Amino acid sequence: MANDAHAPHRHRSFDELVAEAVAEPTEGWDFSWFEGRATEERPSWGYARAMGERLGRAEAALDLQTGGGEVLDRAPALPALTAATEGWPPNVQKATRRLGPRGVVVVASPEDAPLPFADAAFDLVTSRHPVRAPFAEIARVLRPGGTYFAQHVGPSSVFEVVEYFLGPQPEESRRARDPYAEKAQAEAAGLDVVDLRAERLRIEFFDIGAVVYFLRKVIWMVPGFTAEAYRPQLLALHERIGKEAPFVAHSTRHLIEARRPAA
Template identity: 70%
Template sequence: MPDTHRTPAPAHRGTFDDLVAEGAAVPTAGWDFSWFEGRATEARPSWGYATAMAARLAGATAALDIQTGGGEVLDFALAHVEPKAPVLAVATEGWPPNVAKATALLRPRGVAVVAAPEDAPLPFADEAFDLVTSRHPVSPDWPEIARVLRPGGTYFAQHVGARSAVELVDHFLGPRPDEQSGAARLPERERAGAEAAGLEIVDLRSERLRMEFYDIAAVVHFLRKVVWMVPDFTVEKYEPQLRSLHERIEAEGPFVAHSTRHLFDARKPHPA
């Protein structure tokens, strides 16, 4: 979503039904969040992932971007690579609309986009890449990441952390046990998973960031786009929660939640 450093436009006005219909009609393919301009904001982590990713790509010879979405982040990073892009650049994506969008966006940059389910082994040979990246993977498959990395290679990624946007999710689902609210995404648990696969953690950072939703259309589109937040979300099923949240925003102003982000920098060690 747009950065909170930008000045938000006034909330869009309309009836509950009009706003819900608007949010339900916006296409959800890719990771372009420009539609949220003036309707929702989210603070950005201090490390600037896309720019930092560009610096890593400049030093790579063979790079793989996992779960690339519509390819927007990789496209930005490649556009800012200095002095040169990797000789080989590949991306994977599992959702067919995103595969098509990423292919159209990344093909002009020489990137091969491979359709690969998120829960399947990576369709590449052992030790094929010296850099693996990912922005917001659903669930990192540490053994597969370690397998396709060359010794000395790096996994550089930004993950969604535990209890991200929990205030919003709890409004729809109610308070949940830790395991259902993303405790598996706690940084120390992810560290343990990476280390169990044989990776060494070079850097691991975590930040909690403010989000604001200015109208119910933004909430509807967000939950349709980021499908793991409320996995069974439909406007019809959650109409009472949507209506009560609309009334709250109308009476009190923007709804505030908080996202959680981790920066992972891990290395595959050389054999002893």
């Protein structure tokens, strides 16, 4: 059972919780709204801290698919030349407002487009939870000896939520984002993978509003999700959480560090 800190949300009405979650803006990657409503274990490697350390040593850095710039902005120091890409227009605006004062150039660039930078432009490329890692492009924009340092979403991440709403998923969907497949992709692009670590982490949702907001924010989990379209499933899950709280799922994450050979 959830502890008393979560009771104020769990004991509110279904319609009130859903309405609040539907009204909350979803741009950026700030997850502070979940405070007291959901918890997620963090990977042991401490990506934001490790990323900040590497940025402090870099000369020129690129952060791919930066969201609202929240993770990049946590770095204590940034290289004089720092750029970021983002494909979703509301996030481009948010990242520009956040990162502009720190001298970061935010470039609107779709995830599937070639990176709009010259060959060998950066000695560090970073990314936290990219939709897809374009390893050939990453290798192209890295300087010889440069590093790609990223935390990726792994296979079957939060599939307890996905399959609750969509039913059992095909095996190819469950295997997508496999860290060893991505390692092979990076190596095929000419990068040397020097570190690869994976972990499975517990998530707890303490009220139905947290589930609704999660699915509105992470839109690829249940494509086309709306609270109205899935009202029967949401109501059943609300009642289940009230009796058995919390609703438990598991995220998967992997750390990947790859280098372009110096030669």
